[in-house]
Amino acid sequence: MDRKKNLSIFLLIAVFIISICGLVYELVAGALASYLLGDSVKQFSFIIGTYLFSMGVGSYLAKFIQKNLFDKFIEIELLIGMIGGLSSVLLFLLFQQVEHFQFILYFVVFLTGCLCGMEIPLLMNILKDRVQFKDLVSNVFAFDYIGALIASVLFPILLIPKLGVMGTSLFFGMINILVGVFLAFYLSDFLKRSTFIKIKAIVCFLVLTVVFIYSDKLLNYSENQLYGNNIIYKHTTPYQRIVLTTTGDDYQLFLNNNLQFNTKDEYRYHESLVHPAMSIAKNPKHILVLGGGDGLAAREILKYPSVEKITLVDLDEGMTKLFQTNEILRKHNSNSLNNPKLSIINMDAFIWLQEHHDLYDVIIVDFPDPSNYSLGKLYSTAFYKRLKSIMNQDCIIAVQTTSPYYAPKSYWCIYETIASIFPNPQAYHAYVPSFGEWGYCLFSPNSNIDFNQVNFKVAGLKFYDYNFSKMMDFADDMKKREVEINRLDNQILVRYFDEEWGKI
Amino acid sequence: MKNGEKSNWSRRNFLKSTFILGISSQFLHSCKQQANRIFLKLTGTKHVLGHRLRFPDFPIPAQEFHMPTMILGGGIAGLSAAYQFNETGFEHFILVEMENSVGGNSRSGQNKYSKFPLGAHYLPIPNASNKEIYNFLEKSKIVTGWTADQKPIFDEEQLTFSPQSRLFIKNYWQEGTIPEYSLTEEEKADFIRFFEQMKIFSKSRGNDGKYIFDIPTMFASKEHDFYSLDKITMEKWMQSQGYQSVDLFEYVNYCCRDDFGTGIKHTSAFAGIHYFSSRKHDYYPDDDHVLTWQEGNSRLVQHLKTYVEGKIKTNLLAYKIEIEQDKVKVYLYDSKNDKSIIYIVDKLIISSPQFVNQYLLPQRKTMTKVCQYAPWITATIVLKKFPPTVGAPLSWDNVIHAGKGLGYIYDQHQGLGQFQNPFVLTYYHSMDGPDLRVERQQLYDYSDKEWRDFIIEDLSTAHFEIEKEIESIEIFRLGHGMISPVVGYLSSNERKELEKPIDKKIFFAHSDLSGISIFEESFYRGIMAAKEVIDSI
Structure with a gap:
């Protein structure tokens, strides 16, 4: 075959590949728009319309290109590869940042469409002197439409499942540019600035390859934006996703996207949880902490010199390890988890209770809120009954019991559940700015203990002033509600909780 | 201080995170598909050993032993008989079991994640009249005390959580197993009328003043004119009452299959109604709680076993029984040591099912013909995670409306710990058809792969692409899973004949004599047989 004939075949193959790529960019834009903005029918419809229209614009503009057709053709090829290939990355990263996301989206679609639209007239212009007109038109369009069919079939079946949206557009950008690279070398003789175009083509290819390789990192980067702060640590344990962020001098810890504490005001929460119980207890030596793998409750407990032994039972080893080893977090919990008085047991608290029978003077219960049936078990009568079996006669127990303001039924349900097993539990609450009004419950198996009698005070607290009675008063919007008792066989608390927090 | 502040979670954020998840899970997806190899295991009751009874060629007995009383069969009935002996201080007996462990249909298994049942797995709150059961439950610390108004207090940890x-109905998981989701007003009215009618049946008493539908059936009225209900199928009866709702028929069909093996096309109307009206809910009327354990009713077996310590002999298959003057001669094949022995006893309680007894006492063959047993499978499935679904969360009992099987139990549900991967499920399926022998053949003809495909196809209705998450499936086959109260069985003369002791020497105790395979029936068959033995001494 002579070179002339080969040329037109190669160019037709180029048309074929280009049309696949063009349609893929269009589909990527459509998929992205429906992922990010919702309403896929509307998004796809608008994208296809814009794309076809801009192809028309491109075709029209093509007539103004009259010189150096080969140079221009390859350059357009490279430009499409770059814009189309990077389109999803660009849109994905900009989505968080910019106000007028839709404008950028349609602008990118317009640009890609426009450039794609220029290709075919340009190619026909190149080939018009080499091929008969009737062959030219039918061949070009036949290859163009076959390419379109293949792209639209492959896209949902193979490309999106295997490569994802970002990978697909980058991958096709690379193919697109590869065609450009090939043509740049193959058509070297026809090009005016052949070396320049070759270099350009190779550079473009390298850029896309690098982005393709690092696309995972890019995804991670955009995830960072989610928390609105700088993520300084991220870790997924078998039980939860731990994310530590920072703003200014403060740190925030998120567990499964729920704010666990903010260093700005967590002392309010932990002082209220720990100090009433510790100060009322007489000479507390053996302390049990259930949950509280952040070591912050332990930090408060260690302020009492009478303490000889702290047992901390937390399900998640990833959590306790993190708070034992991370510099920032260790500084914050005063290295409490590495204190020789403290021993950590990474076990399910309920299961641990089944198997252990040591007795404790103070028990601090700091579980996550009862947001599902699994956690709901830890607030059931069965749980408190088992807890009773490891209490010293004068044991004082403090439990975090969700917000009496946001979830009054849940709050009082926990209170009533405790009251069904223990005499005279005391409900109390404190204000923690990051969370709002927060509630606790204090109780003891000994009905004679006076919760207003303080036995020991620690100096230097920032919030709790040992005036316990001040925290016992509940305003009307947090007053006691008519509620059922939470049992394993009704799990009514989870229903209350879902109903109340679901509204917010 | 946990869910205190909702992080600033805009729609944009949300979409974006699902997008990220979407992309990453797609990648994981394709890798997993390749690695997915489900571990399969096919086991069951010792049907091959049992089948040797058909063509007995056992070794000639080498030894003879003497014992005042023997209980033959270590299912709930046999163990309950032993429990009753213990209650009355009677000690001169042994209990013989063909399998290597007692428990019958209430046995269990265990893998590294959970215990699981291999058959019966719960006990509904018994009727107040079942004093003996309450006594047993109290001894076993399942009932922990009584309220001031004399209601039993059940241990919270042993009630269903x-x-x-x-x-799963109309592509949605609704709470509870009675269909409610997207029913029309007419359908709802059918359900209401059905339950109203069942309530009336529940209160109906015969001429002797006893309930017509009661548990155990032996205490129910014998003088009533409801026997005609045993002559038609549940389906025919429901049609005759003008019920229309397809969902109601499906629901009742499910209930019948769940308790009897057979559905409404074969179960008698009397039995079908019995299902809904025999439980009186005396103590807690609005409560549908049941007692259950991770290992199912194997827990009850463990409690019963404590009263028979040292008296159980396993791997012994009885193959012949002869009455000789005032003694009964029991020929036993010791499958472990491949030898035969003879026990000469004064009294014998046969607590094996009638399909076994027909080989031991051939003269009963004509009568035992009427007993029909539905084949069952239970399958223990280890699941890495659940594909996402819409509606109610994973529960203890999970039923697929109009499914092929009977749904599945989440075995770790009764654990005190946090729910965790992997999940262990027990899938139930009863094989229903006009001829249960054909179904039984099918049970054994199916290969492990065919059963796997059957189970996966059924579960996939509710859990799209669940196959990819399954680690292993352990299929347990029960050829004679339970007695099925098909049309005519409960009122048959044969059944009444089968109940009768022979010559004050041989007594029968098995739930198939009641026609209803539930713990309470077995329990009472056992203790009543033990009482009769003691009375006859």
Whole structure:
């Protein structure tokens, strides 16, 4: 075959590949728009319309290109590869940042469409002197439409499942540019600035390859934006996703996207949880902490010199390890988890209770809120009954019991559940700015203990002033509600909780 | 201080995170598909050993032993007889079991994640009249005390935890197993009328003043004119009452299959109604709780076993029984040591099912013909995670409306710990058809792969692409899973004949004599047989 004939075949193959790529960019834009903005029918419809229209614009503009057709053709090829290939990355990263996301989206679609639209007239212009007109038109369009069919079939079946949206557009950008690279070398003789175009083509290819390789990192980067702060640590344990962020001098810890504490005001929460119980207890030596793998409750407990032994039972080893080893977090919990008085047991608290029978003077219960049936078990009568079996006669127990303001039924349900097993539990609450009004419950198996009698005070607290009675008063919007008792066989608390927090 | 502040979670954020998840899970997806190899295991009751009874060629007995009383069969009935002996201080007996462990249909298994049942797995709150059961439950610390108004207090940890059950209907998981989701007003009216009618049946008493529908059936009225209900199928009866709702028929069909093996096309109307009206809910009327354990009713077996310590002999298959003057001669094949022995006893309680007894006492063959047993499978499935679904969360009992099987139990549900991967499920399926022998053949003809495909196809209705998440499936086959109260069985003369002791020497105790395969029936068959033995001494 002579070179002339080969040329037109190669160019037709180029048309074929280009049309696949063009349609893929269009589909990527459509998929992205429906992922990010919702309403896929509307998004796809608008994208296809814009794309076809801009192809028309491109075709029209093509007539103004009259010189150096080969140079221009390859350059357009490279430009499409770059814009189309990077389109999803660009849109994905900009989505968080910019106000007028839709404008950028349609602008990118317009640009890609426009450039794609220029290709075919340009190619026909190149080939018009080499091929008969009737062959030219039918061949070009036949290859163009076959390419379109293949792209639209492959896209949902193979490309999106295997490569994802970002990978697909980058991958096709690379193919697109590869065609450009090939043509740049193959058509070297026809090009005016052949070396320049070759270099350009190779550079473009390298850029896309690098982005393709690092696309995972890019995804991670955009995830960072989610928390609105700088993520300084991220870790997924078998039980939860731990994310530590920072703003200014403060740190925030998120567990499964729920704010666990903010260093700005967590002392309010932990002082209220720990100090009433510790100060009322007489000479507390053996302390049990259930949950509280952040070591912050332990930090408060260690302020009492009478303490000889702290047992901390937390399900998640990833959590306790993190708070034992991370510099920032260790500084914050005063290295409490590495204190020789403290021993950590990474076990399910309920299961641990089944198997252990040591007795404790103070028990601090700091579980996550009862947001599902699994956690709901830890607030059931069965749980408190088992807890009773490891209490010293004068044991004082403090439990975090969700917000009496946001979830009054849940709050009082926990209170009533405790009251069904223990005499005279005391409900109390404190204000923690990051969370709002927060509630606790204090109780003891000994009905004679006076919760207003303080036995020991620690100096230097920032919030709790040992005036316990001040925290016992509940305003009307947090007053006691008519509620059922939470049992394993009704799990009514989870229903209350879902109903109340679901509204917010 | 946990869910205190909702992080600033805009729609944009949300979409974006699902997008990220979407992309990453797609990648994982394709890798997993390749690695997915489900571990399969096919086991069951010792049907091959049992089948040797048909063509007995056992070794000639080498030894003879003497014992005042023997209980033959270590299912709930046999163990309950032993429990009753213990209650009355009677000690001169042994209990013989063909399998290597007692428990019958209430046995269990265990893998590294959970215990699981291999058959019966719960006990509904018994009727107040079942004093003997309450006595047993109290001894076993399942009932922990009584309230001031004389209601039993059940141990919270042994009642089903919430959420108890859910039903997959019209592509949605609703709470509870009675269809409610997207029913029309007419359908709802059918359900209401049906339950009203069942309530009336529940209160109906015969001429002797006893309930017509009661548990155990032996205490129910014998003087009533409801026997005609045993002559038609549940389906025919429901049609005759003008019920229309397809969902109601499906629901009742499910209930019948769940308790009897057979559905409404074969179960008698009397038995079908019995299902809904024999439980009186005397103590807690609005409560549908049941007692259950991770290992199912194997827990009850463990309690019963404590009263028979040292008296159980396993791997012994009885193959012949002869009455000789005032003694009964029991020929036993010791499958472990491949030898035969003879026990000469004064009294014998046969607590094996009638399909076995027909080989031991050939003269009963004509009568035992009427007993029909539904084949069952239970399959223990280890699941890495659940594909996402819409509606109620994973519950203890999970039923697929109009499914092929009977749904599945989440075995770790009764654990005190946090729910965790991997999940262990027990899938139930009863094989229903006009001829249960054909179904039984099918049970054994199916290969492990065919059963796997059957189970996966059924579960996939509710859990799209669940196959990819399954680690292993352990299929347990029960050829004679349970007695099925098909049309005519409960009122048959044969059944009444089968109940009768022979010559004050041989007594029968098995739930198939009641026609209803539940713990309470077995329990009472056992203790009543033991009482008769003691009375006859």
